Amino acid sequence: MVSSFCWSCLTRLPTAPRAILPPTLTAQRVAAFHSSTPLLAGAKKKGDLPVAKYRQAKSAKMKKKKPVERTRPPAVGERRALRKRIVLSNPNALEVEGMQDLSAENMVDARLRGSILGLPVPMLDQLRAVQAFKPKQGWSIFRRPGTVVRRETLELGRLIDGISAEEGENKGKVVRKIITGVKGSGKSVHMLQAMSMAFTKEWVVITVPEAQDLVIANTAYAPLSDENPNVYVQNDATAALLSRIVTANQKVLSKLTVSQPHPALKTAVKPGMTLEALAKPGIQDPAVAWSVFQALWTELTATAPAAGFEKGFKPRPPMLVTLDNLAHWMKETKYNNIDCKPIHAHDLVFVQHFLSLLKPSTEAGKPSLPNGGLILYATSGSNSPTIYGFEVALQQLAARQAGIKPSSPEFPQPDPYLNADKRVLAVFNDSASTKSPASKDGSLEIQTIGGLTRDEAQGFMEYFARSGLLRENITDAWVGEKWSLAGGGVIGELEKLGRRLRVIA
């Protein structure tokens, strides 16, 4: 039987009106089987056709390139500001609950070993002022800055506590230390911890954040005076130092008043003037910066007021002096003297002053820091020149500390053929032998900072996990693995392992 339904009729059903179709379909033109070239070419505009002019030669000459529009170079100082920018907070990181702030009580608390102590927020401005933070340290990954309490930190805390204590055997002692260690072992952060402790104890903190800056000939220099033309003063660098001192220690310096006459200063020094006011002119006028710094130093090391200045004299607080990257001060600088020969770093009066602090003073009964204090000079693991004399000097220092007599054959001696710098050896040399152990003026020590212990490493990695940076179960085995990977708990390497984000599948 034949169906009454007509197939041809079906095919003639009206097609869907164009408007119903989605616009993309209507707009699309589909070529039957051509390659796409003609489509892509599109319609040529009339103006594009080169109109041959009458009797004009066609040549293969290239058209002159249009001058490329260059954007303006960044403003002066902008790139440096970006490079030196220090970010201390990451709002995406989790707040670590129960994290304590550093305070006078808990800086000697041995129970906190292996945990993280936060830096108090009001202190951050002071720490920024002394340039305690370095741009490459990982402060920017955590919610707020904090440091690990390790064995060395606790020792440091006890030391600072002892020096500023009202009584005790360490009261008013001067401790001098050179801090060494491999790259990333936390030397600079150790000094930062010292600064933060000193700020809590209201010490005066004086820092040289980068020793290199003084010797690479980036800042102005001049002979100190006509009498000694071979000693050079760096006025701009001294003014910067004064400004660091004044901003960071403003609270302490504004309470102390002038106690000595300062004939070298042209501005009148009146009794009752605060030390802050004494230092200010040096910041504004770099030409007088060095004499102002000397005046400030005599004030800070004063033990009793001079005649006529007795009113309102307060005992001076202990001082913390820190310096990073010491090796740069052990060689010739990029500065030239008048005969175009390089100037040795020890001929810069700024450098001389800070290196002289390493030696106990030669005069009996007049130590270099009579009010006590701590002198911490660190070497650097990443940017430090190789200086043979300095290496030998540090070895000698370590040997002397281990009790080897300078006369014994085991005592390291410089190779006579390698030309060790005698001035460098002399800086570290004659300190230990003559001093009696009971003296308040401690001899120079060397402290090598190594890796964290496993317990400290565990605390450190837990801090990463609690900040939400690390998604791992922090077990003993896992920490042990990372501890070994980090070269025996070198904290900089541990940080690299901790900040690498991994997600458990």
Added chain:
Amino acid sequence: MVFILGVNFPERNLVKKSLESFFGIGNLTSTRLLARFHIHPTCKVGDLANKQVLDITAALSDMKIENDLRRQYLDNIKRLKETGTYRGRRHALGLPVRGQRTRSQIKSAVKLNRMERRL
């Protein structure tokens, strides 16, 4: 703007570069000059003290630079030409003076050795 030997330099320029812009002062001489007046190599012209500017100008005016030096150069060449030496002739012909071959690559000589030597 700071005047050094009658030339005006913008304050943002390096002192070393500015000194080297004078004919007859190169790296060595400028380094020596800076050392003599205790100016650090990254010093900008604007950072110079007045006394230093005067010192530099005084030192430069004692030196044989710029037109004096150019004149000396030309006089030396002129002397060679006048005495009729081979070197003088080569200078005048626009050919290399010091025995180089002339089959190729004598662009510098062609460019510079003219009747009136270019500097």
